[in-house]
Amino acid sequence: MKLGKHALITGSSRGIGRAIAIKLAKHGVNIAIHYYKNEEAANDTLLKLREQGADGFLVQADVSNPEDISRMFNQVQDKFGKLDIFVSNARPDMSAFYHSPMEITLDHWRAALDSQAQAFLLGTQKAARLMLDGGRIIAITYSPSGRTG
Numbered sequence: 001m002k003l004g005k006h007a008l009i010t011g012s013s014r015g016i017g018r019a020i021a022i023k024l025a026k027h028g029v030n031i032a033i034h035y036y037k038n039e040e041a042a043n044d045t046l047l048k049l050r051e052q053g054a055d056g057f058l059v060q061a062d063v064s065n066p067e068d069i070s071r072m073f074n075q076v077q078d079k080f081g082k083l084d085i086f087v088s089n090a091r092p093d094m095s096a097f098y099h100s101p102m103e104i105t106l107d108h109w110r111a112a113l114d115s116q117a118q119a120f121l122l123g124t125q126k127a128a129r130l131m132l133d134g135g136r137i138i139a140i141t142y143s144p145s146g147r148t149g
């Protein structure tokens with residue numbers, strides 16, 4: 001079934017984000033492929049979408065930075081005009097933020113909140129404004145951190 005919808009998936013250059021992108025592409029969803037530093041991997045995701053008959057474009061942003069998030073959604077608005085699906089999936093390497101309570105520094109703590117909680121809040125606010133006919137917002141997280149991090 002071809003849906004003809006539009007999605008933004010943060011962190012879709014590789015890993016779980018890329019797998020979600022390919023799955024949605026199989027259903028005809030066009031995708032804004034977000035990456036942070038690895039443009040080559042993001043391009044590879046785009047090729048894989050095209051093999052599925054979908055299309056998309058690349059968008060770079062540090063999701064810890066509110067200005068980058070604004071720029072990313074401006075690009076989505078320019079290219080797609082609307083959004084149906086937003087998947088907040090990007091995450092820095094664990095060592096940037098994930099440490100035991102007695103080891104974690106304030107810089108790690110802020111990196112954790114800025115890159116995930118804040119990124120999800122700001123992304124949701126921006127995405128909802130582009131969801132003219134309703135849509136889906138999905139947060140991917142690391143469940144063990146709820147118990148141990």
Ligand SMILES: NC(=O)c1ccc[n+]([C@@H]2O[C@H](COP(=O)([O-])OP(=O)(O)OC[C@H]3O[C@@H](n4cnc5c(N)ncnc54)[C@H](OP(=O)(O)O)[C@@H]3O)[C@@H](O)[C@H]2O)c1
Pocket residue numbers: 010011012013014015016017034035036037038039041061062063064088089090091092093115140141142143
């Ligand atoms: N892997 C697991 O076992 C597992 C289990 C449960 C949940 N999860 C969750 O699933 C999500 C994806 O995990 P993954 O293992 O697939 O990730 P991954 O392979 O390490 O990929 C991380 C992605 O996030 C991007 N990224 C890194 N730092 C960023 C930053 N500061 N700003 C914007 N984007 C940034 C990377 O972009 P570049 O490619 O450009 O660097 C890449 O696309 C995460 O939220 C994670 O918590 C993972």
